[in-house]
Amino acid sequence: MKYREEQFRNEPQEDFSNPKVHARIEEAVRYIDSKRLDMLKPCPILIGGKEYYTKEYIEVYDPADCYKIFGKVCKTTPELLARACTVAEQAFRKSQELFWDDFDGWLHRRKHVVRNAVSFIREERYHIATIIAHEVSKSIKGALGEVEEAIDFGELYLRHIDDVFVRVYSRPDLVSEKNIRIPLPKGPIAAISVWNFPFSLSVEKIFAAYLTGCPVLFKPAEQSPIIGYYLARLLLRAGMEADFIAYLPGHGDTGEALVRHRFVSGVCFTGSMSVGHKINTAAALSVADDPYGYPYGIKRFEPELGANNPMIVTRSANLDDVIKAVLRSKWEQQGEKCSALQRLIIVAEPKHEFSVSATSRIIDAASSLEYGHPANRKKKYNYNAVIDRNAFDRIKKRIADCAEIKQPLLAVDLSHMEECGYFIGPQIFEGIPHDSPLVGEEIFGPVLFIFFAGTLKEAILLANAYPHITAGIYSQSEEEKKQFVRGMVTGGKSGLIYVNREIIGAVAGQHQFGPMNQSGSGYKLGTKDRLHFFINEAGICENYMSQGVLFTA
Amino acid sequence: MNVLECMGVDPMDWFLGDKEVASRLMQMTTIVSQTNDAGDIRDAFYEVLEPVHDRLPWTFAPLFASGRLSSRMLARELHWGFRLFAGRFIGGNDLSSISRTIRGYHKKKIKVNLDILGDAVFSETEAQKYVDDYCRLFSGLPKYGIDASYDVSASVKISAAYSQIDPLSLEYSVDMICDRLEPFFVLAQKTGFNIFFDALERDYREIQLRVFERYYKKYGAIARCVLQSYTTDSLEIIHRLARLHYRYGDELWVRLVLGAYHSFEQYLAELRGWHVPVWTVKEDTNRNFRACFIEGIRQGLHMVSGTHNVDHILHALVHGSYETQLIRGMGEPYAEQALIPNGLPVRFYVPVLLTSSFAQGIGFLIRRVDDNTGSESFLARFHGKKMKNAIDILQKGIQALPGRE
Numbered sequence: 025m026k027y028r029e030e031q032f033r034n035e036p037q038e039d040f041s042n043p044k045v046h047a048r049i050e051e052a053v054r055y056i057d058s059k060r061l062d063m064l065k066p067c068p069i070l071i072g073g074k075e076y077y078t079k080e081y082i083e084v085y086d087p088a089d090c091y092k093i094f095g096k097v098c099k100t101t102p103e104l105l106a107r108a109c110t111v112a113e114q115a116f117r118k119s120q121e122l123f124w125d126d127f128d129g130w131l132h133r134r135k136h137v138v139r140n141a142v143s144f145i146r147e148e149r150y151h152i153a154t155i156i157a158h159e160v161s162k163s164i165k166g167a168l169g170e171v172e173e174a175i176d177f178g179e180l181y182l183r184h185i186d187d188v189f190v191r192v193y194s195r196p197d198l199v200s201e202k203n204i205r206i207p208l209p210k211g212p213i214a215a216i217s218v219w220n221f222p223f224s225l226s227v228e229k230i231f232a233a234y235l236t237g238c239p240v241l242f243k244p245a246e247q248s249p250i251i252g253y254y255l256a257r258l259l260l261r262a263g264m265e266a267d268f269i270a271y272l273p274g275h276g277d278t279g280e281a282l283v284r285h286r287f288v289s290g291v292c293f294t295g296s297m298s299v300g301h302k303i304n305t306a307a308a309l310s311v312a313d314d315p316y317g318y319p320y321g322i323k324r325f326e327p328e329l330g331a332n333n334p335m336i337v338t339r340s341a342n343l344d345d346v347i348k349a350v351l352r353s354k355w356e357q358q359g360e361k362c363s364a365l366q367r368l369i370i371v372a373e374p375k376h377e378f379s380v381s382a383t384s385r386i387i388d389a390a391s392s393l394e395y396g397h398p399a400n401r402k403k404k405y406n407y408n409a410v411i412d413r414n415a416f417d418r419i420k421k422r423i424a425d426c427a428e429i430k431q432p433l434l435a436v437d438l439s440h441m442e443e444c445g446y447f448i449g450p451q452i453f454e455g456i457p458h459d460s461p462l463v464g465e466e467i468f469g470p471v472l473f474i475f476f477a478g479t480l481k482e483a484i485l486l487a488n489a490y491p492h493i494t495a496g497i498y499s500q501s502e503e504e505k506k507q508f509v510r511g512m513v514t515g516g517k518s519g520l521i522y523v524n525r526e527i528i529g530a531v532a533g534q535h536q537f538g539p540m541n542q543s544g545s546g547y548k549l550g551t552k553d554r555l556h557f558f559i560n561e562a563g564i565c566e567n568y569m570s571q572g573v574l575f576t577a
Numbered sequence: 578m579n580v581l582e583c584m585g586v587d588p589m590d591w592f593l594g595d596k597e598v599a600s601r602l603m604q605m606t607t608i609v610s611q612t613n614d615a616g617d618i619r620d621a622f623y624e625v626l627e628p629v630h631d632r633l634p635w636t637f638a639p640l641f642a643s644g645r646l647s648s649r650m651l652a653r654e655l656h657w658g659f660r661l662f663a664g665r666f667i668g669g670n671d672l673s674s675i676s677r678t679i680r681g682y683h684k685k686k687i688k689v690n691l692d693i694l695g696d697a698v699f700s701e702t703e704a705q706k707y708v709d710d711y712c713r714l715f716s717g718l719p720k721y722g723i724d725a726s727y728d729v730s731a732s733v734k735i736s737a738a739y740s741q742i743d744p745l746s747l748e749y750s751v752d753m754i755c756d757r758l759e760p761f762f763v764l765a766q767k768t769g770f771n772i773f774f775d776a777l778e779r780d781y782r783e784i785q786l787r788v789f790e791r792y793y794k795k796y797g798a799i800a801r802c803v804l805q806s807y808t809t810d811s812l813e814i815i816h817r818l819a820r821l822h823y824r825y826g827d828e829l830w831v832r833l834v835l836g837a838y839h840s841f842e843q844y845l846a847e848l849r850g851w852h853v854p855v856w857t858v859k860e861d862t863n864r865n866f867r868a869c870f871i872e873g874i875r876q877g878l879h880m881v882s883g884t885h886n887v888d889h890i891l892h893a894l895v896h897g898s899y900e901t902q903l904i905r906g907m908g909e910p911y912a913e914q915a916l917i918p919n920g921l922p923v924r925f926y927v928p929v930l931l932t933s934s935f936a937q938g939i940g941f942l943i944r945r946v947d948d949n950t951g952s953e954s955f956l957a958r959f960h961g962k963k964m965k966n967a968i969d970i971l972q973k974g975i976q977a978l979p980g981r982e
Contacts, residue, residue, distance in 0.1 A: 036850035041744040041780045049745075165745060339617050342607050344697040351699065378612055389699035392740045403749040406741075500604045501624055 032183065032533045035146075035175040038168050049164055052150035053399045056158065066096040067253040069273065071108045072115075073266025078104070082246055082273055087161035088397040088409040088445040094158050095250040100243075100274040105281050108270035112212035112239035113287040113319075115267035119237055123209065131189065134235050135182055140262035142178035145171060145227070148258070152223060155251050157398040160219050161408040161445070164398055166357055167223075169529075174227035176532040177550055184552040185235045188559060200569040208560045209237030211289030211320040214282045216303070218294035218328075219411055220360045222248035225328075226255055228549060229292045230269070236558035238289070239268045243282055245295075247411050249273040279303070284310040289320035290557065293327050294362075297466065297491075297542065300329040326557045330466040331543045333494045334367040334487035335527055336508060338480060339378045341498035347385050349498065349526040350472070355393055355450055356528060358410050359470045362539070363494040363520075363528045366466065367458075367473050369483045374454075374476045383454070383474060387434045390450035390472075395438055397445070409445035410469060416446040419469035423451050426462050426471070430455040433474070464490050480504055481511070488515035491542035494530075496522035517541055519548075598632050601625050609659045615652035622651060666906040667694070668927035672714070675929050676721035683727055686917055688924040690773060690902065692732040693931060698740050707737045708757050710931045715764040725769025730801065730924070732775045733758065735785050744780050751787045762792060765799050771830070776803040778838045778845070779854050786814065790821055797827035803883070805836030806866035807855040815869050819876035832902055833870055833893075834883040835862055867892050883926070885911070887967045891974040900924050910964060915971040 038045055068075035080099040086092050100108075122130045145152065153167035162170070192205040215229035222245060233240045244252025256271035272278060276299070283291050283306050291307050293300060307323040315321075335353060337346050353365035368386075372379045396405035410416050426432070436449025454474040456463055463473050477483035487495055488511070495518040497508040505523050512518045519540045520530060530537035538548035547554045568575050608621040622640075626633065630641045640651065668691075669675035679689050693711060698704045711731060723729060736742050739753045765772050774789045776782070785802075792800035804814055815831075822829040839855055839862075846853045856862040866889055873880040874896050881900040882893035885908055890901055901916055903909075905927045912923045 034850050039849075039851065041783050043747065043783065046745065046747060339612065339614070340604075340608055340621055343611055344699075347699045377614065378617075381611070385699065388702050389740070392700040392702070392704075394741050403746040404743070406743065500607065501621065503624060 032180060034531055034533055035172040035179070037172060038165075040165065048150050049154070049404070050401075052154040053401075055151060056154045056399075060092075063095040063250070064093065066098050067250065067273075069098050069100050069104055069108075070253075070256050070260075070269070070271035071104060072111045072270070073260060076104055082249055082275070084159060084247070084250055085412075086158050086397075086445070087411055088447070089158075090409075090413075090445045097249040097253060097273040100272040100278045102281055105272060105274075105278060105285070108241055108272055109212065109282075109285045109287040111267050112241055112270060115239045115265065116209070116211055116237075119209070119239075119265075119268075123237060127189075130237070131185070134237070135185065137259075137263045138178055138182055138231055138235055141231075141259055141264070142175055142182075144258050144262055145175055145178070152251070152254065154399060155254055156223055156248075159248050159250050160222055160411060162220075162357055162398060163406040163408060164404045165406060167398070170221055170224045173221075173224040173532050177224065177228040178231050180533050180550040181231050181235050181555060184555055187552055188236065188555045200567065200574060202564075202566045202568070204564045206562045206564060208562055210324070210558050210560050211238060212287055213238045213240055213558060214279075214285075214288045214291045214293075215240050215242045216279050216282070216291065216293045216295070217242070217244050217248075217252065219245035219247035220357065220362075221294070222251045223255060225294050226252060229294075230255070230259065232555055233292070233558050234264065234268060236555055238558050239270075241270050241272060241282055241288065243272045243274060243279055246273070246275050280306055283307050283323075286310075286314075286318045287320070288323065290324035290326065292557070293325070295329065296468075297329040297331075300327040303327070324557060326547070327544050328362065328539045328549075329543045330362050330468065331493040331539070332366045332464065332466050332490040333363060333492040333496075333527055334369055334490075335365050335496040335498070336369045336371060336477075336480070336483045336487060337382060338371045338483075338497070338499040338501065338504050339376070340500040340504065341524075342500065343378075343382060343385065345524065346382060346498045347389050349496070350386050351389055351393070352526040353496070353528050354472045355390065355407060355470055358408060358448070359472075360411060360415075360468055361528050362543070363530065363537075364468070365472065365496075365527055367463065367475060367487070367490075369475045369477055369486050371477050371480050371483050373478070379476060383433065386472075386474075387452060390434055390452065391436055393436075393450060395441060395447050395449065409447050412446060415469065416448065419448055419467065419471065422462065422467055422469070423448075423471060426451075426453050426456055429457075429460070429462070458486055458489065480507055484508060484511035484515070487512065488517055490517075492517055493519045493539045493543045494522060494527040494537075495520075496525065496527040498524055500524075517543075519543065519546070595629075595632055598629050601629055605655070606659055606662075609652075609655050613652070613656075615648040618652040618655055619648040622655060666904070666928055668905055668929050670930040670932060672717040672721055672931075675714070676718055676723050678927060678929075679718070679723050679727055679729060682925055682927075685913070686923075687912060688728045688730075688900070688922070690730045690732055690924050690926050692775070692926065692928045694928050695737070695930070695932075698737040700740050704738055704740045704757065708761055711761050712764055713931060714929075715761065715768050715770055718770075719768055728769075728771075730771040730773055731765075732773045732803070732926070733761070734775045734777060735788050736777055736781050742781065742784065744784060747783060747787065750784050751791065754784070754788050755791055758788075758792075762796055762799065766796060771799050771801055773801040773803050773830075773832055776805045776834065776836065779808060779842055782808075786817070793821060793827070793829065794825055797825070798830060798879075801830035801832065803832045803834060804869070805834055805838075806869050807836035807839050807842075807862045809854055809856060809865075811865060811869050812872060815872050815876065815878070818878060819873075822876065822878060828879050830879040830881065830899070831873055832881050832883045833866065833873065835866060835886070835889075863889070870898075871896055881924070887911075887971050887974070890971065894921065894975065894978055902926055910968055911971055914968050915975055919975045921975065 066081050068077050078098040078101050081096045082099050083093055084095045086094045149171045152171050153164055156162050156167035157164050189207050194203045213233040217226040230240050256269055259269050283303050291303060293303055304325050307325050311318045311322055370379050370382055393407045394405060395407045398405055398408050432451050432453050434450060434452040438447040438449040441447040448470055451471045456473060458475055475486060477486055495512050499505055509521055512521050519538050520536055532550035536548045540546035604625050609618055668678040682689050695707060698707055735754050738757045742750045774785050789800055789802045804811055818829060842855045843853050856865055870880055870893055879899045881902055882890055882898050883902040900922045902924045903912055905925050916923045
């Protein structure tokens, strides 16, 4: 097998041991606090660079401080949504002219805007991270990691974009015919973003669409529209054409109308599996109902959906490494990550000393995690609140349902903090049947299920029983590692397989992260292939021969 | 008599000169330390060591002949071998054996610095146990006749005193660690023992320094600091400690070491996209060690060397090192043949356990093995005949010290 190396360096990570970094974070926290009153004014909808205020608002509460309103945004009406789509469609047509007349200038401008945006993100990283921390209750470390990831996406796509627009000549040896493949922008794109990575995954979609020449109809998640507004403003400051970015906050109905709109050529979505499948159906059906009314034809859909991720631990694993990995993979960001661990499968009998030791140390370690507000003055808590009341109630119900089958091994009670926010402590269950829907459905919360398997083969079968994005093994045995990788690859569900590493925290350009099968299309984020989603390719064949004579151009 | 003993195998020899063998043996030690399951140990033994069996001492050959040893017997022998290896470095696993070790060293005019192994802490229960063990150690030793005259010190790792230690929550972490360690310091004051704050990875260094500063202000010379000279900014730390010393006046002890996380810091910097915060060329680390030592002495700090590099030891002695600290299991020839006969103060760094399980010592042992198999390692260069040469150099160097000619 041949391997190709990619030369790319990630954005350097923050040095959290440096007191100067602490000072900049504190300064950002104070700055955002000082803007609290301004943030009570609703953020407008942005279409073609113009601000639109509507009567209906979405109010955003800080999940870890749920009595404090963090911000307000106007809700997009159907009329404004239609206007945004029309503006995007017109912008696309106009841009197409430039694309043909002056491709180099056209592309140069787009790269310049993205470079500007990346440098603004770098400069404003602490402010951005603080907004994320407040809005979705993410640790400051996690939020800064997200900003770094956004920068990486920008840098990666800037590197790949020239290759994407390369015109390919096929059979150049032919004298009588010229065959070219020309990549073209696809058309206006609906970028429907998610709240758990509200910045980086929005940036990823917007940069990819914009660089490939597609106007962006950006709908942030209803839980995180403030950071979405900040991003839209940042892009306009960076020089993005006003008609290439529309900021359209709203609920599910706004998303659905966007997906169905005739001027939308494709939908880029990150979110739950159930919503993803609904969007897929809505996008397909809208075109099927009126195939000629849709100028961009069949809508492409690029999903990144949820999953139920397993980690296998064999008896040859280093237990200290396992504990550290389980803590991060399960409870970092409260398990609200598509790559978060849900099922820990230990290859040993439940009463084996290894199982007993692993389980008791995980319980002990999980019960020591400290919960609080991510931007707390005294301590920047790394374990915070779940996103909102809906998530809180859903997870609580799931815990209660599980407890009816089997009492949890660990149930950290944070009810004393429920008055401050939506805090749920770590919960660990063992003994719930693996085929129970309670285990099968993605929980997206701080609940871990532990299973035991007699052999590694059995463990791999369990791991592959449910769709997952990531999967991991902890083992020091080469044989076991090989068997696992082979089993998971051929199982066909894992987008990214980790060996002796936590199963979250993929780094763009370094780890080949990308959902596949039930969780997504299989494109890896940050790669050139991902940009192809936003591209159509036209084939042109020109014949130079007429009546046996060659007429060259 | 034990099989390995019959074979005449010195466990240190396993680890010398062959990085792959060392790495595989490290895997083996992890597995052996974590389980008593004979089947698991046997499986791991053959899988991990079979590919390098021809590079192991010839005496291992019978273990690879099929059917020679049952799972149980093999497991027993490996456990024994592991304990043999661990025993070389570990100075006891209960108060009685630890106090025997201290007395043994005391007879040889050697002081002791105790380090309770078990620094992998993930929960508050483990962190509390870590500190409780130290309290048990300091309150228990006087009952075995070890008093202030033995001048015992202990090394604590701040990361083991608080499971949620976080460089971002600097002051909070410092508060939590100080709260937990306070009873230990009260005991240290009562018993007349001292406490060194061990150096850790760079992420925790600011916390380590602040915890040290707080205790130094409160307890004076009972609190002692360890500094790694492989970090590029260690000279700045010397100046920072000197300012503290000027301000509070009490003796400020610094154990200057080369550092035990050299490769780890480099891997981490690479992953995080940072400039490497440690000197990557051995000679630069050496130069920095010497520069830090001289500067520390010049600034009135009580500098002690914590290295097995003969040049550094001599350099430190020339410039007035208050002590030479060596590691148990590695530094005996230097102490017994060169330093003690010349009346120079020596303190041995003695890892101990307060449990019968050797699993807790695994982190320490792995680091020792890693240190000793690196291309620049002390033992890889100074073993056998070379060790004799090193001792000769040390003896001659000591004779040539000012005032001894």
